[in-house]
Amino acid sequence: MVSRRDAAGRLVASVAHLLPPGRREWGAAMQAELEAIGPRGERWRFAAGCVRVVVTRPAVWRRTGYPLLVLALLVAGVHTVAGVSYGPLRWGLVGLVGALLLVVGLGRVRPFGPVAGGAAARGLRTGGHLLVGALAAEAVASMAHKTNHDIAGVPVYTVMFAGYLLGLAALTARRSPATTRTLIIGVAAGGVAAAGWTVLVMAFPPIPADPSAAVLFTVAGMGAAGWVAARRGGGAAELLAGACAGTVATLLILNVFSVLVAAGPAWLITPLVPHALTPADRLAGSRIEIHDPYLWMLLFGWLIAVGLCAAVVRRSAVDGVSADHAGPVPGID
Numbered sequence: 001m002v003s004r005r006d007a008a009g010r011l012v013a014s015v016a017h018l019l020p021p022g023r024r025e026w027g028a029a030m031q032a033e034l035e036a037i038g039p040r041g042e043r044w045r046f047a048a049g050c051v052r053v054v055v056t057r058p059a060v061w062r063r064t065g066y067p068l069l070v071l072a073l074l075v076a077g078v079h080t081v082a083g084v085s086y087g088p089l090r091w092g093l094v095g096l097v098g099a100l101l102l103v104v105g106l107g108r109v110r111p112f113g114p115v116a117g118g119a120a121a122r123g124l125r126t127g128g129h130l131l132v133g134a135l136a137a138e139a140v141a142s143m144a145h146k147t148n149h150d151i152a153g154v155p156v157y158t159v160m161f162a163g164y165l166l167g168l169a170a171l172t173a174r175r176s177p178a179t180t181r182t183l184i185i186g187v188a189a190g191g192v193a194a195a196g197w198t199v200l201v202m203a204f205p206p207i208p209a210d211p212s213a214a215v216l217f218t219v220a221g222m223g224a225a226g227w228v229a230a231r232r233g234g235g236a237a238e239l240l241a242g243a244c245a246g247t248v249a250t251l252l253i254l255n256v257f258s259v260l261v262a263a264g265p266a267w268l269i270t271p272l273v274p275h276a277l278t279p280a281d282r283l284a285g286s287r288i289e290i291h292d293p294y295l296w297m298l299l300f301g302w303l304i305a306v307g308l309c310a311a312v313v314r315r316s317a318v319d320g321v322s323a324d325h326a327g328p329v330p331g332i333d
Contacts, residue, residue, distance in 0.1 A: 006043070008034065008040075008043040008044050008046070008047040009031070009034060009035075009043075009047075011047045011050075011051065012027075012030050012031055012034050012046075012047050012050050012051075013027075013031060015027075015050060015051050015054040015055070016028070016030060016031060016050075016054070018054055018055075019054060019057070023057070026053075026054075027054075030050045033046070034046055034047065034050075077093070077094060077097030077098075077140065078094060078097075080093075080137075080140055080141060080144055081093040081094060081140065081144045083144070084144050086149045088149070088151055089143065089144075089149060089150075089151045089154070090144075092151050092154040092155075093140050093143060093144060093154060095154070095158075096136070096140065096154055096157060096158045097136075097140065099158050099162065100132075100133075100136055100158070100161055100162060100165065103162045103165045103166060103169075104129060104165060104169075106166070106169065107125065107165075107169040107173075110173075110175065111170065111173060111175060111313050112166065112169035112170055112173050112313075113169065113173055113174070114173070114174055115169075115172050115173065115174065116172055116173065116174045116176065117174070118180045118183075120180045120183040120184055120187070121172040121176075121178075121180070121183060122172070124168065124171070124172050124183055124187055124244075124248075125168055125169065125172040128164070128165075128168035128172075128247075128248070128251065129165070129168070131251040131252065131255055132161050132164045132165055132168075132251065134255055134258070135161065135251070135254055135255065135258065135298075136157070136161045138258055139153070139157045139161075143157075159302075160298055160299070160302050163302045163305050163306045163309070164247065164251065164301065164302060164305045166305070166306070166309045167243075167247055167304070167305030167306060167308040167309040167312075168247065168305070169309075170308065170309045170312040170313050171183070171240065171243075171244060171247075171308060171309075171312055173312070176312050177236050177240065177312065177315050178237075178240045178241075178244070178312070179237065181229075181237075182229060182237045182240050182241045182244070183244060185225050185228050185229050185241045185244075185245075186225050186229075186240070186241040186242070186243070186244025186245045186247075186248060187244065187245075187248050188225075189221040189222070189224045189225035189228070189241070189245035189248075189249075190218075190221050190225070190244065190245040190246065190247070190248025190249035190252065191248065191249075191252065192221060192224070193217045193218055193220060193221025193222075193224075193245065193249040193253075194217070194221075194248075194249050194252035194253045194256065196217050196220075197213060197214050197217040197253050197256075198253075198256050200213060200217075201260070201268070202268075205267055205268050206267065206268050206269055206270040207257065207260060207261065207264075207268055207269065207270060207290065208270070209270045209272060209290060209293060210293045210296075211293055211294050211296055211297035211300075214250075214253045214257075214294075214297050215297065215300055217249065217253070218245075218246055218249040218250055218253065218300070218301070219246075221245045221246065221249045222242040222243070222245045222246040222249075222304075223242070224245070225241040225242045225244065225245035226238045226239070226241055226242035226245075228241070229241035229242070236315065239311065240308070240311075240312070243304055243305075243307065243308035243311070244308070246301065246304040247301060247304050247305045247308060249301075250297065250298075250300065250301025250304065250305075251301065253297065254294065254297060254298060254301070257294055257297075261287050261290055261291065262287070266283050269283060269286045269287055269290065270286060270290060271286050272285065272286040272289040272290060273285035273286055273289060
């Protein structure tokens with residue numbers, strides 16, 4: 001009999017360890033069946049089938065996806081800042097990436113995790129992480145390519161993006177008081193608010209040099225979400241739906257803003273450096289300068305996200321204490 005310690009046997013044994021505890025018997029059965037197969041080619045075909053079965057299980061990706069994602073993002077972050085000559089800035093940016101990945105990891109433990117089982121909660125958390133990640137990647141790339149030694153933005157961005165991540169994690173956690181309906185209302189209202197701002201900018205260019213219009217659309221989305229949630233039941237749902245809408249709208253608007261500023265045509269960009277020597281210099285300088293006012297929009301959304309995080313965590317803690325101290329249900333031994 002061929003030893004299970006050949007390459008095919010080691011491959012099956014490795015993927016079997018990826019299975020969740022409730023499916024470990026699958027791995028044992030795979031290895032036992034492989035022991036009965038002699039020809040090398042058949043063993044490899046069977047091993048390939050085992051790998052396919054294991055890696056297509058959603059539970060496997062939920063268990064191993066985060067470590068793989070952390071490794072990939074950390075490598076990408078280090079690669080991005082590897083060319084920064086100023087040591088404190090380089091290591092500060094590495095720390096920013098590491099800190100945000102650590103915050104994402106908190107979404108797997110109480111009170112920020114695990115994520116609720118519904119598609120709405122999982123979709124909001126995943127989409128929110130992608131939106132925050134896109135903004136963080138832009139910030140890191142921007143600071144990595146600066147020629148000065150200013151590192152003040154590193155702790156500011158770290159705190160800002162961490163606040164958004166914690167707010168999203170608290171809102172979508174299993175212990176969160178937010179229901180699926182609340183999340184859907186918040187996401188829909190936030191999406192409509194962001195779409196409204198985008199249509200306004202495209203229909204009446206250029207992009208405003210201040211974020212007032214973006215803030216107004218965000219507040220309108222929050223109000224609409226709260227109003228709809230109040231009609232559907234009110235209470236905590238009204239507050240949570242409004243805060244969810246505000247967080248989603250802010251992240252969407254800032255991402256759309258970043259794309260339009262970086263890749264949009266010249267007629268979308270407000271001229272902010274009229275004294276530059278050439279039209280190309282004026283356009284390039286304006287694309288850079290227009291970012292500064294929208295940091296206030298980032299701060300506005302951060303306040304919403306942090307407030308949302310505090311409210312949800314407090315409510316979850318109160319509910320958890322109440323459940324832990326609840327007496328026995330009458331009629332049940």
